[in-house]
Amino acid sequence: MPAGDPLGTHRVIAPKGALPQPAERLDNDFSKVYATEIVVDVQTLNVDAASFRQMEEASGGDPDGVAALVLETVKRRGKQHNPVTGSGGMLLGVVERVGDLAKARGFVPGDRVATLVSLSLTPLWLDRVLAVRPASAQLDVVGTAAVFLTAPIARIPTDMPERLVLALLDVAGAAPQVARLCGPGDTVVVLGAGGKSGLLCTAEARRRVGEKGKVIGVESFPTYADDLRALGICDHVATLDARDPLAVRDAVAPLTEGRGADLVLSCVNVPGVELAAILAARDRGKVYYFAMSTSFTAAALGAEGIGRDVDLFIGNGYAHDHAEHTLSLVRASRPLHELMQRRYT
Template sequence: MTSPVGLHRVLAPGGVLPQAAQRLDNAERIASDEVRVRVERLNLDAASFRQLATKHGGDGAAVRAEVLAIVEARGKMHNPVTGSGGMLIGTVEEVGPDSPLGLKVGDRIATLVSLTLTPLKVTDGLCRWDGTGEQVPCDGYAILFGRSIAAVLPDDLAGELALAVLDVCGAPALTDRVVRRYDRAAVAVIGGAGKSGSLSLAAARRAGARTVGVVPNDRERDLLTRAGLADAVALADARDPVALSEAVKQALGGPADVTVVCVDVPGCEHGAILSTADGGTVIFFSMATSFSAAALGAEGLAADVTMLIGNGYLPGHAEFALDLLRAEPAVRNVFTARLAAD
């Protein structure tokens, strides 16, 4: 019997959902409610790629070999260190008769569920990828379940650009929802020059907020300043709690009502909490976040803040993010620069 959440694909251990599984069945044959996608490109999430690149000292061949080893061993792309994966784009090649996803053969889609729960088979050895960027040209196939989520790629955007946006589309949607609860909120986006950060800044501004984008170096400060996405740009190491909070307070004239964490390095939890006013909200989008450190840190700081985990899904999140990209040239410029750098 098949399961709409993919329990029938779990090989080990028993009794867990596919995301928590150590190994998935990535067999090509689909069940009646599944969809098979011919994969064109993977997008590794930022935390996972940074961990792999750091581990191997920027050796792209070694990074490629480890990604292949992970997929071979686990039947999915699920980084065992960061616990994260990414997403993919591809073309639908078979649809089970009972699939509720509304997809048809030939649709070019982006999956909006993590690679950590998506059965995946790589068939080309990733021979077209040099291992030095997050986007991975790939041949193979992936399986979607009855409760998976996917979006048909828009005709007006290049696949690589659409993939980069859809990879982080939950961030601006949740930022918009939270910021609109406040009256003229002051918003700090940690990692404001990144993909999720730039979209979150645009969403916060559209929702009427005053914004500061926090970046770690002069290059990203220049990129964000040229883009004009934030009312202020601050330079600070997000892993230095005091320096980060002082930079935010100086830029905004006080602590933030909403702090959005979009960096891909660990150790940023306490600085985000210190940067946020009592009664404010911290949104953690980074997969490098230690949620125990966040909870215990807030307790130790006697910080009256609400902390949210950005789970990557809100109804309408894909179209919301794509509309921001279309409407905000500054966002497109940031994404274009990021893709060129990769």
């Protein structure tokens, strides 16, 4: 049995020398066995929000069209790596085989697991798509995937519905990053605060800033804005489109005495919100872009163009112990748990 590279380069077909994520095509032939891989029978794909929305728009909202696009991408690239958004998602399944060099990770055949690494670097074979679930951006499938030695993976806990766990772990990197970036007394603005990652970021910000801090949510979808108000984790919720930077600026300014926020979090799953996030931040504040729809060119040049000295952070889907951090955050709040369960299961 060949070992295979811990980073998965043995699965790269093109271009030669690339790592799996930026590669154009991966080898998804699972008759090839490698000692560093964990092979998973795939049951559900949780597509990231930006990618799912793009495919919905491209297919005119037809679920069968979304399924066809996923099947086409996997057939052509050997992975679910959206060629338009460049993003993927993650998956849920059952461990089928553990390579000899991967046994120290503690997983055994039959374990129900979720990958904590993007589908954009995960070798994937799909036999068929059984169902498309637009509300949760999930697809029920029959397929096979490989997890590389360096790729994070987690067992599915038994105290939550699996679909909820999958939805939460898809954005598990968000809340721990918020915990690092803000503290007591800070003012935090969350763009797209009513969505999945937005809710987690808002809840974490509320925990971190305390009674003397302030959390401001910006949400364009009225139903999500109402859900956010009902949770009571924001000091103020503005129902407006974050793609309108002047509207965001004008909403945040009076709530911060014209100063701007210490930290702005962008969790919107469409392009065009980079400048709104920058305008909402104070001088020498921090802006964290979690959504994969972000143009980091637009963010960097936008800040320069309006003379804003702010620290820009690229969203990282991984943080130490991020899965347990996020699941514990939701477990700790019955209203948040119930809202997430209602939406994503």
